[in-house]
Amino acid sequence: MKSKVAAALVATMAVGATCAFAANPFVDVPSDSWAYKSVVELADAGIIQGVDGQYFQGQRNITRYEAAEMVAKAMAHMDKASVEQRALINKLADEYADELNNLGVRVSNLENKVGNVKLTGDARIRYQHQSNNADYKNDAGWDYRVRIRANAQVNDRTTVTYGLSTGDHNFADNESASGNSDVFTDDAKVDYTVGSWNLSAGRTDTYVLGNSYGYQFGDVFDRAELKYDNGKFAATAGYGKFKEGDDAAAGGLLGVKTGYGELEGFFSNGSAVGVYYNDFTRAGDASGYGFRADDLWGAYTSINLGSKFNVLANYEKINADKTAEFKADPEVWIGKLTYGSADGEKKGTWDAWVEYLNADKGAFLGGATNSWRDNSVLDGVKSWGVGIDYALAKNVVLTAAQTFGTEAKGGGDDPDEFTDIELNFAF
Numbered sequence: 001m002k003s004k005v006a007a008a009l010v011a012t013m014a015v016g017a018t019c020a021f022a023a024n025p026f027v028d029v030p031s032d033s034w035a036y037k038s039v040v041e042l043a044d045a046g047i048i049q050g051v052d053g054q055y056f057q058g059q060r061n062i063t064r065y066e067a068a069e070m071v072a073k074a075m076a077h078m079d080k081a082s083v084e085q086r087a088l089i090n091k092l093a094d095e096y097a098d099e100l101n102n103l104g105v106r107v108s109n110l111e112n113k114v115g116n117v118k119l120t121g122d123a124r125i126r127y128q129h130q131s132n133n134a135d136y137k138n139d140a141g142w143d144y145r146v147r148i149r150a151n152a153q154v155n156d157r158t159t160v161t162y163g164l165s166t167g168d169h170n171f172a173d174n175e176s177a178s179g180n181s182d183v184f185t186d187d188a189k190v191d192y193t194v195g196s197w198n199l200s201a202g203r204t205d206t207y208v209l210g211n212s213y214g215y216q217f218g219d220v221f222d223r224a225e226l227k228y229d230n231g232k233f234a235a236t237a238g239y240g241k242f243k244e245g246d247d248a249a250a251g252g253l254l255g256v257k258t259g260y261g262e263l264e265g266f267f268s269n270g271s272a273v274g275v276y277y278n279d280f281t282r283a284g285d286a287s288g289y290g291f292r293a294d295d296l297w298g299a300y301t302s303i304n305l306g307s308k309f310n311v312l313a314n315y316e317k318i319n320a321d322k323t324a325e326f327k328a329d330p331e332v333w334i335g336k337l338t339y340g341s342a343d344g345e346k347k348g349t350w351d352a353w354v355e356y357l358n359a360d361k362g363a364f365l366g367g368a369t370n371s372w373r374d375n376s377v378l379d380g381v382k383s384w385g386v387g388i389d390y391a392l393a394k395n396v397v398l399t400a401a402q403t404f405g406t407e408a409k410g411g412g413d414d415p416d417e418f419t420d421i422e423l424n425f426a427f
Contacts, residue, residue: 145166
């Protein structure tokens with residue numbers, strides 16, 4: 001690409017950083033040149049530097065990386081551009097997307113200033129099987145889900161996120177494709193960041209404290225949350241209401257409110273420790289009808305051993321009423337050992353893991369979870385699990401997991417083993 005062509009393209013953006021009295025920094029650009037004004041303005045804005053600080057060399061071919069750097073610097077002035085100019089910058093950013101990504105942190109910082117909307121999403125095809133469970137037999141074991149996200153950078157401190165999800169659709173459903181009506185808003189929030197502080201208000205699609213196992217609720221949650229995170233220490237406090245699951249009057253989480261908090265510490269090798277607490281506003285009565293839990297506290301540690309191994313340990317205890325079915329104050333212990341790291345951006349990366357779960361009956365509050373397990377092998381069991389994650393291609397990850405050695409706690413028949421296979425696409 002000729003530098004004069006690139007300069008003309010970027011000049012048309014008129015990024016607003018011009019100076020009527022700026023001096024010409026290049027000895028080879030005469031004042032009567034057709035490109036004089038544009039070159040001076042772009043140099044004054046810091047978008048072009050020329051060669052050796054003295055020569056513009058208007059006839060020299062430039063590399064794609066040099067063009068990408070110009071686009072990146074134009075992105076930094078996006079807030080001063082018109083709608084048409086922003087469209088041109090976005091078009092150039094798409095053209096040089098790979099080069100911009102390879103520029104790393106510098107471009108990431110510039111993108112924080114971009115005042116446009118980015119659309120992302122993911123799709124999942126999943127197969128689950130359990131011999132004694134009609135929900136996971138034959139075609140009933142197959143389902144799919146699609147989610148769309150719109151992320152709008154309002155300014156350098158404020159971000160708005162809106163998301164839609166189809167929910168989990170079973171391929172065995174007899175309803176027509178056009179009759180599926182469970183598309184819903186699962187993400188709608190505003191984040192305001194100042195330094196190490198972040199204030200977030202609205203709906204989130206996944207409620208999980210810390211980077212623990214994610215045993216409890218992992219679904220739609222409306223909340224207001226304040227978090228301080230300086231990279232070494234984080235403190236979170238919030239209040240919200242669960243928006244998915246069984247009705248609270250029947251023992252589920254739907255409609256239950258909670259205040260919550262968490263303290264976390266992070267280490268230079270990526271390891272972390274944390275403690276967290278929930279105080280629930282209960283529904284129903286103390287005899288076992290309705291939501292039983294009063295509060296919950298937990299702790300986790302995630303330790304990186306060298307560059308390949310990670311050990312995760314997670315403990316939770318719920319203060320809850322005893323019933324004929326549930327144990328009073330149930331506990332759960334979880335341990336997981338992972339080797340490797342599957343990166344959806346890098347084809348061929350993978351990880352393998354083994355986990356152990358020991359959960360009293362009633363330790364799982366119900367509804368969704370961030371675990372791959374079904375409720376039947378998640379609550380009131382001692383159970384092992386093993387799995388692998390593999391990046392088949394960029395943004396395509398295959399996950400396969402299997403329970404084994406599962407035993408029921410507190411009597412009753414042992415649940416059959418559970419299989420989960422997922423193909424996840426990001427876009």
